[in-house]
Amino acid sequence: MTAPPETTESVDDDDLGALYGQVVAAFEEVALLTTSEKVPLNDVLRLVGRRLCELLGVSRCSVYLRREDGLFQGQVGYCAGRGNIDAGISRLVAGGRRDRFTAEIVATAAPVLVHGAATDPRTVQRTMRRWGVRDMLGVPLVVDREVIGIIYVDNQAEDHLYTTRDVRLAQTFAGMAAIAVRQAWLYQQLAKRATVIDHQRRVLGASTAIHNRVTQAVLDGAAIPEILRLIVELLGKPVVLYDATMTPVEWAAPENLSLTRAPGLAREQVALPAVRQALARLDEGNASVMLPASPQLRWRRLLARMVAEQRCVGYLELCELGCAFSQTDAKALEQVAMTVALKLLTTARHRDARRHEREELLADLLYGRRPAERLAARAASYGLDVQGRHAVLRLQYEREAEGDATGEPRREAVAAALGRLLRGPHRCAGHLEAQGADLFLLAAPAEAEEAGLRAELSAAVDELAREQRVRLAVVSAWCRSLAELPAATERVHDVAGLFASAPPEQRLVFARDLELVRLVSQRDGLAGVRRYGRELLAPLLAHDSATGGVLVETLRVYIACDAHIHQAALALGVHENTVRYRLNRIRELSTIDPGQLDQLLLASLALQVLSLPAGVDGVRG
Secondary structure: OOOOOOOOOOOOHHHHHHHHHHHHHHHHHHHHHOOOOOOOHHHHHHHHHHHHHHHHOOOEEEEEEEOOOOOEEEEEEEEOOOEEOHHHHOOOEEOOOOOHHHHHHHHHOOOEEEOOOOOOOOOOHHHHHHHOOOOEEEEEEEEOOEEEEEEEEEOOOOOOOOOHHHHHHHHHHHHHHHHHHHHHHHHHHHHHHHHHHHHHHHHHHHHHHHHHHHHHHHHOOOOHHHHHHHHHHHHOOOEEEEOOOOOEEEEEOOHHHOOOOOOOOOHHHHOOHHHHHHHHHHHOOOOEEEEOOOOOOOOOEEEEEEEEOOEEEEEEEEEOOOOOOOHHHHHHHHHHHHHHHHHHHHHHHHHHHHHHHHHHHHHHHHHOOOOHHHHHHHHHHOOOOOOOEEEEEEEEEOOOOOOOOOHHHHHHHHHHHHHHHOOOOOEEEEEEEEOOEEEEEEEEOOOOOHHHHHHHHHHHHHHHHHHHOEEEEEEOOOEOOHHHHHHHHHHHHHHHHHOOOOOOOOOEEEHHHHHHHHHHHOOOHHHHHHHHHHHHHHHHHHHHHHHOOOHHHHHHHHHHOOOOHHHHHHHHOOOHHHHHHHHHHHHHHOOOOOOOHHHHHHHHHHHHHHOOOHHHHHOOO
8 A cells, every 4th residue: 555645734623614614515516416316427427526626626537437347437527628528538447457546546445646647657657648647636436435436636737736635625525425426326227227127018018918919819719820920910020930840830921021932041041050059049048049140141030949848849930021120029029939839739739639539530440440330420520521432551661761750750741642642533531550551541532433543553652662662552442331441451451461471563452453362361261251242242232122122133143144234134034224224333332343354253252152051151261
């Protein structure tokens, strides 16, 4: 610590009254000024510095306030004849490593005087020379033994003799002024905090209003595209929805931008270091991040992470296109992201539940676990045309390679491919997991012909072999009712079993073409063949029983006459057109096409077996 400042004159007790009188008179205006909460802090500091100059008879002062890092930031300045010199002072910082003058003031919490400031080793001499400082007095503003600020006074470009009385006067005035400065500083902090709180309240109010609108839309059942359009309407900027892998899923933009494609991040942009770092900050817990504009990203983007049940379900992006970001945007996007995340979770759960119910229905239909007539109403609610035709397609795959999709993702991909590859009336109506394979239900209108399905499936299976590594595809004949599906499923499973050890030359196999082979190879013998016969002829038997018709007898005679219509008409005692009409009804009601020799052979087998006595069912082949 240095010696007390070098001064002249002593101060006796008789002078103290006059000294304090001057201090009080100078401080009176300062005290009055600080009673108002609306007076800026710099106005108080400027008045304190000016009054100190007047007390000491000097021409210039500068006032500094302590920063959080311990340095002192220039705030205001005053110079007689020039007035306000804030612009130059506000750029200065005191208390640095080389500023021993300020360090001494802080250490002693008392005024420190330097003569010849431009050459004194305690000062920052370059600054002293630039400002023309000769003799300077540094006066601390002390509150609770802490130096909260410093007032530097000097006579610009002139020497000045500071007396002991001057130093006492300055110290006394600064002690009183420090309290006023602290009060003004507290008022300023309170005002700033109130401003921040008010701003945050307004931002929160605006973002909450947006959040409430979006939440209400979700509660009203709005779909994701509608929700995104509402966000665009409320925020006035394009919005992009990504899945958890940062793949764009949906987007919307203001109409006046006339965007023809999503403004979201492309795959190569997602790989940029700046984007990866932003995503990492979101993973670490940041509610939102700003991606600055760059040549690669083009415009600024706000990204918010969507979390549901403690897992990321995607990202929501707001693009700075059309209008600049506002302070409401980030908070609104964060709140909206939570609502959209819940919507996605709810939608996914509903979709999973719906898919599970659909799979249960398909399992009931394909495996005959419940009567088909009881399932008809449910089938219609899932988009199945109970009056149309259906076929069962069974797919088996090559050994899975690394990276191959399996399970539900693979079935979804195959179903999408079938939707793309099948033309005309044919479509994929559902899918189901089977042991070692996947089952797909194909649908078509009642008038659909099997020939059309054969042509389309041949091309589709070749494509599926390349895309999904399909090894074997077995498809049933068209089923004219839901009740026929269990038998069709059993047949495609049996036919697929024929190629368990070695695949056929063609990947696509039609179960009808191998029906005789299937019947001969099955273990149920004549009992199995008889069951097949009943299933094949069931629609015709039911028709004849209900109407008193003779379709089964007509079919029997037609086969016995080697498929000659004229001979069958003679044998039945009817006109040839009557035979033709009955054959057409057989084609409409059953899977038997009287114009196909292989199907007539199966029908002949069915008729022969059904004509056997019931006891023959016990015979094993």
